[in-house]
Amino acid sequence: MRGSSSTAERGARLTRxxxxxxxxxxxxxxxxxxxxxxxxxSFREPGEFGGLAPLAxxxxxxxxxxxxxDDVIYLEVLVRSFAVAALTTVICLLLAYPLALLIxxxxxxxxxRLVLLVILPFASNFLIRxxxxxxxxGPLELLYTPFAVIAGMVYVHLPxxxxxxxxxxxKHDPVLLEAAQDLGAGAWTRFRRxxxxxxxxxxxxxxxLVFIPVLGMFAVPELLGGTGDLLIGNLIKEQFLDNxxxxxGAALSLLLTAAVLAVAWLSxxxxxxxxxx
Amino acid sequence: xKHSAWLWTAALAAYAFLYVPLAIVVLxxxxxxxxxxSWVRFTTRWYAKLLGDPDMLQAAANSLxxxxxxxxxxxILGTMAGIALHRWRPRLLPFLVLTPVSMPEILLGVSLLxxxxxxxxxxxxxxxxxxxxxxxxIGFVAIIVRARLxxxxxxxxxxxRDLGATPWRTFRRVTLPLILPxxxxxFLMSFTLSIDDFVITFFVAGVGVTxxxxxxxxxxxxxxTPEVNAVSTLxxxxxxxxxxxxxxxxxxxxxxxx
Amino acid sequence: xxxLLPALLLLxxxxxxxxxxxxxxxxxxxxxxxxxxxxxxxCGCRLKQDYxxxxxxxxxxxxxxxxxxxxxxxxxxxxxxLIRKGALQPVDRSRLPHFANVDPAFRDPWxxxxxxxxxxxxxxxxxxxxxxxxxxxxxLPTDTWALxxxxxxxxxxxxxxxxxxxxxxxxxxxxxxxxxxxxDTDPAHWRAARDLILRAKPYWAxxxxxxxxKDLALGNIWVAHGYSNDMVRARADAxxxxxxxxxxxxxxxxxxxxxxxxxxxxxxxxxxxxxxRFIDFxxxxxxxxxxxxxIGAGNPNxxxxxxxxxxxxxxxxxxxxxxTLTRLEMLRDLDPRQRRLLxxxxxxxxxx
Numbered sequence: 001m002r003g004s005s006s007t008a009e010r011g012a013r014l015t016r017x018x019x020x021x022x023x024x025x026x027x028x029x030x031x032x033x034x035x036x037x038x039x040x041x042s043f044r045e046p047g048e049f050g051g052l053a054p055l056a057x058x059x060x061x062x063x064x065x066x067x068x069x070d071d072v073i074y075l076e077v078l079v080r081s082f083a084v085a086a087l088t089t090v091i092c093l094l095l096a097y098p099l100a101l102l103i104x105x106x107x108x109x110x111x112x113r114l115v116l117l118v119i120l121p122f123a124s125n126f127l128i129r130x131x132x133x134x135x136x137x138g139p140l141e142l143l144y145t146p147f148a149v150i151a152g153m154v155y156v157h158l159p160x161x162x163x164x165x166x167x168x169x170x171k172h173d174p175v176l177l178e179a180a181q182d183l184g185a186g187a188w189t190r191f192r193r194x195x196x197x198x199x200x201x202x203x204x205x206x207x208x209l210v211f212i213p214v215l216g217m218f219a220v221p222e223l224l225g226g227t228g229d230l231l232i233g234n235l236i237k238e239q240f241l242d243n244x245x246x247x248x249g250a251a252l253s254l255l256l257t258a259a260v261l262a263v264a265w266l267s268x269x270x271x272x273x274x275x276x277x
Numbered sequence: 278x279k280h281s282a283w284l285w286t287a288a289l290a291a292y293a294f295l296y297v298p299l300a301i302v303v304l305x306x307x308x309x310x311x312x313x314x315s316w317v318r319f320t321t322r323w324y325a326k327l328l329g330d331p332d333m334l335q336a337a338a339n340s341l342x343x344x345x346x347x348x349x350x351x352x353i354l355g356t357m358a359g360i361a362l363h364r365w366r367p368r369l370l371p372f373l374v375l376t377p378v379s380m381p382e383i384l385l386g387v388s389l390l391x392x393x394x395x396x397x398x399x400x401x402x403x404x405x406x407x408x409x410x411x412x413x414x415i416g417f418v419a420i421i422v423r424a425r426l427x428x429x430x431x432x433x434x435x436x437x438r439d440l441g442a443t444p445w446r447t448f449r450r451v452t453l454p455l456i457l458p459x460x461x462x463x464f465l466m467s468f469t470l471s472i473d474d475f476v477i478t479f480f481v482a483g484v485g486v487t488x489x490x491x492x493x494x495x496x497x498x499x500x501x502t503p504e505v506n507a508v509s510t511l512x513x514x515x516x517x518x519x520x521x522x523x524x525x526x527x528x529x530x531x532x533x534x535x
Numbered sequence: 536x537x538x539l540l541p542a543l544l545l546l547x548x549x550x551x552x553x554x555x556x557x558x559x560x561x562x563x564x565x566x567x568x569x570x571x572x573x574x575x576x577x578c579g580c581r582l583k584q585d586y587x588x589x590x591x592x593x594x595x596x597x598x599x600x601x602x603x604x605x606x607x608x609x610x611x612x613x614x615x616x617l618i619r620k621g622a623l624q625p626v627d628r629s630r631l632p633h634f635a636n637v638d639p640a641f642r643d644p645w646x647x648x649x650x651x652x653x654x655x656x657x658x659x660x661x662x663x664x665x666x667x668x669x670x671x672x673x674x675l676p677t678d679t680w681a682l683x684x685x686x687x688x689x690x691x692x693x694x695x696x697x698x699x700x701x702x703x704x705x706x707x708x709x710x711x712x713x714x715x716x717x718x719d720t721d722p723a724h725w726r727a728a729r730d731l732i733l734r735a736k737p738y739w740a741x742x743x744x745x746x747x748x749k750d751l752a753l754g755n756i757w758v759a760h761g762y763s764n765d766m767v768r769a770r771a772d773a774x775x776x777x778x779x780x781x782x783x784x785x786x787x788x789x790x791x792x793x794x795x796x797x798x799x800x801x802x803x804x805x806x807x808x809x810x811x812r813f814i815d816f817x818x819x820x821x822x823x824x825x826x827x828x829x830i831g832a833g834n835p836n837x838x839x840x841x842x843x844x845x846x847x848x849x850x851x852x853x854x855x856x857x858x859t860l861t862r863l864e865m866l867r868d869l870d871p872r873q874r875r876l877l878x879x880x881x882x883x884x885x886x887x
Contacts (some may be wrong), residue, residue, distance in 0.1 A: 023358035023415055027373040030412040031385070034392035038384075041391055046871045047384055049620045050598035052395060053871075067875065073441050073886050080886075095294065098287035105284070116520070121295045123516035125473050125494045128509040132298030134307065134497070138755055139314070141694070144741035145467060155298065158291075180705070205779045208379075216381020219475065223497060225352045226741045230885040240480070244595045254385050260380060288648040312776045314753050332583065394600045483605030484558055485583060499563040499745050500585050 031261075038198035042250035050244030064251035070209040074235070074252065081232040088153040089207050092161040095154070096206065100165040104172075115166060120207060122159035128156050130223050136222070144226035152220040168202025169195075201271065207268050214258055232256050299513065306506030313503045323507040333508065336492040340472050340533035343403065343488065347410035348467035354411065355418025355467070356460055360452070362419060374466040378416035385413060393481060399420030401483030409481045411472045416468065425459030426452075465523055469516070555580035557809040560601070561608040562796065563588050563745050564768050565657065567829035574816050580809055586742035589701045597622065605804040606813060610794040614653050615646040616868045617799060623652045624802045630811040633818035633838075641835035646797065646865075653797035654814050656810035657764075657826045658833035660863060661704050661792040663853055664747075664766035680712035680787045683760055684731055687739035695757040697750065700742035702881040703866055704792060705732060708760060711790045717864040720873055725830070728882045733887055742885075746872040751782055762794070763838050763852050767831025790862035793855075795835070827853065 043060040045053040068074045102115045121129070133152050137143040172195065180190045218233035232252065239249030296440065305313055309320035327333055358374050361367060377385055389409050422469075433455075437447040475490040482491055496505045522527045544704040557578075559566075563586035571582050585604075590613040597607075597617075619821050628634055634654065650722060665677055673691050675682060682688050683696055698705055707717035709728035719725075740756060741757045748765045750756035752772035761767070766784035773782050798817070800810045816822055820838030827834045827843045833853050834843065848854060854862060869877065 001307065001814065011444065016361070019357045020361040020365070020367060020370060020839055023354040023361070023371055023419070026354055027377070027412065027415065030389070030392075030408050031373060031377050033396075034385075034388035037391050037396060038388040041395065046875070048871060049616060050595060067879070069319055071879070071883075073879075073883050077882070095287075095291045098284055099291040103283050104290035105281075117292065117293070120297055120520065123469065123520055124299060124513045125475070125490055125493065126511065127475055127490055127497060128302060128512065129298065131493075131501075131505060132302045135301055135313075136298055138750075138753070141755070144694075150822070155294070158295070170405050177306055212379060213381055216383040216384060216476075218495070223669070226885075227736050227739045228296065230882070230887065238389060239878070240390065240599060241595045242589065242591045243597055243874060243881075244591070245875055245878060246391065248875065249387065250391070253384055256381065257384060260384075264379065272289065310776065312749065312752060312772060314776075331581065390599055399600070421852070454868050480599070484560075484601050485556070487585075495586060496666075499588065501746075501749055 013131060017066060032094065034146060038250050038253055042247055042254055044247045046245045046247055050246070052246055057223050064247040067248060068251050068255065072257070077230060077235055078232050078255060079231075082259070084149065084153065084231060085211045086158060087150060088111050088214045089161075091150065091154050091208050092158050095158060095205065096161040096165050100162055100169050103166055106168040111170075115163075118162050118166075119138055125154045127219065130220060132226060135163045143224065146226070146229055148224040148226075149221050149229045152224045153217065156208045156217075156220065157214060160213070161206040164209065165199065165202045165205040168199050168205075204267055204271055208264070215263075216256060230257075281453070302506050303510045306503055306510045308503055308506075311502055313501070314507070323503040324511075327504055327507045330504075332487070333489075333492060336487045336489045339403070339486055340489040342467050343406055344471040347407050347414060347471045348464050350407075351411045351414035351467045352418050352464045354459060355415040355463055356422050356456070358415060358419035359422025359426065359456075359459075359463075363423045374416045374419045376416075377413050378420070382413070382474075382476040383480075385409070386477040389477070390480040392455050399483055402486045405480055405481040405483065406488070410467075410474060412494065413474070413477060414467030414470055417466050421463045421466065422456055422459045425456045425458060429455060432516075465519070469519075502516070539667070555806075557582050557606065557806055557813055558604045559584045559606045559608075559813070560593065560596075560604040561586060561606075564748065565608060565796070565826070565832070568826055569829065570817075570822060570825040571877065573822070574813060576743065578809065578812055582761055582813070589699075589704075590664050591701065592712065593705065602801075602803050603805060604801050605806050605810040607801060608656060608796050610796050610866070611644060611646040612866045613866045614797055614799055618647060622802055623799045624804065624807065625651050626654060626798075626800060626814070627807075627811060629820065630737075631815045632691050633815050636820060636838040638819050638835050638837045641795065644797075647797070653799045654818070655795055655797045655835040656817065657796050657830070658835060659794050659796070660763045660786055660833075660852060660855065661761070661794070662709070662763055662766070662784055662786045663700070663760055664751055664759045664769060664782060664784040666751065666754065666780050667783035669754075669757045670783075677783060678785045678788050680708055680789050681734050682758060682787075683739070684709065684712055684735045686734065686738065689735060692757055693738045694740045695741040695755075696739045696759070697741055697747045698739055698760040700744045702877050703869075704767060704842065705742075705760070705884075707792045707864075707866060707876070708787075711787070711864075713830060714789075717790070717792050718867050720869070725877070725880060727829050729884060730849060732884050736884065736887075752776065752778065754778060754780060764830050764832040767853070771831075784852050786855065786859055786863070788862075793860075793863035793865055 042064050043054060043062065044055065045058040045061055047053045074132065099118065103111055106114060130152050133148065133155060134143060137148050137151070142148055176194050177190055180194050185193065216233045218231065218237045221229045221231050221234055236249050236252045236256065239245045239252065306323055307319050307321065308316055309322070310317040315387070358370065361370055362374065386409070389412070393401060393405050399405060428435060433451060434447060437451045442450065456524060473490065478488055478491060479494070484486065488509070493505060556579055559582060561584055567582070571584070575582050587596065587673065590610050593607065593609060594613055594616060631654065637655060642650055644650070644655070647653045663677065663682060670677055675688055680809060683698060689696065706725065706728050709731045710717055710719050713724070713731060715724050722826060743750070744832040747756055747759040747761050748769045749772070751759050751766070763784060766782065770782035788843055798814045801806055804810055818836065819838065821842055823836035823839035824842035826832045827839065827847050831847065831853060835838070840848070851859060
């Protein structure tokens with residue numbers, strides 16, 4: 001009996017291994033290792049023609065970090081990226097909330113169709129969506145302005161806000177609203193006291209889905225932005241694809257990673273605080 | 278409801294915001310003007326030009342091939358990851374699976390570029406794009422499959438085991454049919470992600486292997502003609518068809534996917 | 536999944552690149568579609584083009600793993616860098632019977648003594664293109680960098696000016712305006728140039744390397760810092776679309792950057808044979824004339840001269856007279872330390 005149970009155990013372990021190992025291995029090779037290499041690259045010197053200088057001749061150095069923190073401009077770009085991401089998130093929320101509410105409050109049969117109508121534009125490539133705004137804003141003389149950048153960012157990321165909100169709102173029990181109404185609460189009070197607090201998890205996950213991609217986006221400022229609309233994503237891209245300074249690009253990437261982790265941690269903290277209270 | 282008036286207005290505004298720009302793109306794909314600033318007259322010549330453009334056709338073929346191959350691989354690996362996450366709650370795997378999904382794309386693009394160039398000294402091309410696309414798709418498939426498993430009654434699997442089914446048989450006969458909608462949803466999701474990806478592909482694409490988004494980017498940046506509008510319109514029509522098919526054959530995937 | 540396999544197999548031939556394809560990495564708007572088509576017919580092969588709009592972009596892309604190009608068309612400083620890097624293969628003169636067509640003035644350049652690696656293709660000048668109708672209306676000068684650097688001139692142009700999204704080119708313009716050489720690397724002079732740029736920046740619409748062609752032709756932009764051949768293109772586009780204004784371009788009197796762009800063959804070129812055929816094709820007089828007639832670039836090819844239309848040949852911004860040539864300079868490449876300093880200043884320029 002013991003023997004067979006240990007065979008079964010071994011079999012179970014083997015199954016677990018066979019199922020877990022392939023995806024884990026793939027991601028170690030194509031995600032973890034590259035991430036570590038990027039971290040390591042930030043401690044190298046740029047090569048004469050770009051790339052990295054040979055390790056043997058220059059060794060490791062903090063030069064790239066000294067360069068980044070020596071001056072406030074790089075941090076300024078990071079702060080500006082955060083501001084753009086925050087503004088985009090808020091505008092997305094303001095646009096998405098009524099839309100999601102409307103969908104939830106429409107008859108069940110229509111809901112799927114309305115959701116589909118939201119997903120459809122999202123199914124076109126985001127470059128096409130940016131290009132659409134180039135066409136609109138050019139004649140209006142608004143192209144190459146901060147406004148254009150925000151409009152483009154919102155347009156590209158809006159569905160990421162709508163869908164989680166909708167998923168959340170859909171689960172609300174209408175009985176709660178009816179009870180509030182019976183207790184004499186007006187529409188605004190019902191929203192403020194019932195709908196909004198209940199929807200916070202949806203708001204938070206939507207916010208994360210908008211905020212983080214905007215932080216790294218370089219195509220929108222590049223195509224729609226003016227002389228001052230440089231975000232951290234553009235800086236990183238420039239180091240690799242214009243300026244040939246890989247260590248600086250890697251250091252800036254790590255800076256962005258740290259910023260994103262901080263945001264994720266904060267949002268996890270908020271969510272946990274919510275569910276605890 | 279009393280406030281339905283303003284709700285309708287706001288929602289209509291949001292829908293208009295979503296659709297008007299795309300309508301303009303479609304409209305101006307039929308404009309007989311190279312500069313395409315104002316409407317001149319109706320033409321379909323940009324579509325003719327597009328269909329005779331070997332670079333464009335090649336890019337479309339590349340995009341399609343990469344999307345099919347990468348979403349197939351990602352679906353297999355992602356399903357395994359989803360099952361593993363659900364069944365054994367491993368410690369390292371969630372980090373590996375979920376981080377690529379939640380990081381800004383540029384970081385994955387840049388780190389893969391460094392990896393391919395600095396470590397593998399690889400000639401960038403189909404393989405590098407494929408590997409990159411699989412990497413960012415696995416997480417999405419895993420999340421969808423895990424969500425599907427989480428909604429399921431554990432008793433079924435226990436019952437199958439008690440009846441003496443081997444793990445493989447349990448999987449083939451019980452688990453797989455049950456999570457199949459999730460797998461299909463995951464496949465469609467990673468297909469869309471792959472065929473749409475610009476940022477990561479931008480960093481890991483090589484000479485002679487262009488994808489449609491890269492081609493569109495280069496056209497927008499360098500020489501905008503209504504050909505861009507035409508290719509955009511066709512792409513939208515394609516995704517529309519895909520979504521219609523998905524809605525017909527796997528209705529619940531649409532609601533669950535993102 | 537079983538059904539996918541045949542689908543994949545059907546796609547495979549589409550993806551496998553045709554065996555006879557020449558991969559050319561070239562400046563945008565630098566070879567006309569007609570010329571390309573003619574070459575394809577003559578050679579019976581495909582010419583696949585990718586474009587860049589800045590030398591730095593091209594060098595960075597090569598560094599970032601763009602292997603597989605046969606031919607590149609870098610400017611002098613980039614040719615020098617690529618040679619030092621060992622990224623090129625020597626051209627085989629015996630396969631270029633038409634090399635004799637190259638104007639002796641363009642042979643044996645400083646960036647490639649003896650033309651071992653490069654064959655000159657075309658020249659352009661970085662200058663100012665403008666909406667002539669609008670600028671006459673406003674009574675503004677068109678022959679000086681002051682137009683894009685002096686707030687006094689910029690006030691009525693606010694939001695109507697683009698400058699190149701290229702640290703080297705923009706700094707060169709500012710340095711020339713301040714009376715320095717475009718090749719100057721003195722940090723103090725760089726800082727002065729940066730301050731000049733920062734003072735003018737609020738009036739500019741954006742940094743653009745290629746979209747200014749369209750914006751000029753549309754009338755969205757009234758002044759653009761850019762390449763002479765792009766201005767020719769903008770002028771032609773505006774005329775073709777019947778826009779109610781004229782596009783002009785002038786080399787600023789303070790001096791400007793001259794670019795001599797040459798064909799070079801990548802060391803790892805998969806098809807050096809096709810590359811040589813292409814270069815020799817482009818060296819033949821009629822084909823060489825295309826880059827002037829259809830693109831509006833200057834021409835280092837003697838045999839092309841008779842075929843160049845007089846209105847192009849007489850355009851001083853395309854074929855600068857000897858007196859102007861003394862005020863034109865070619866850029867030199869920077870070392871990594873200078874690159875980083877310039878990158879910092881560039882970031883500052885963009886952020887502030």
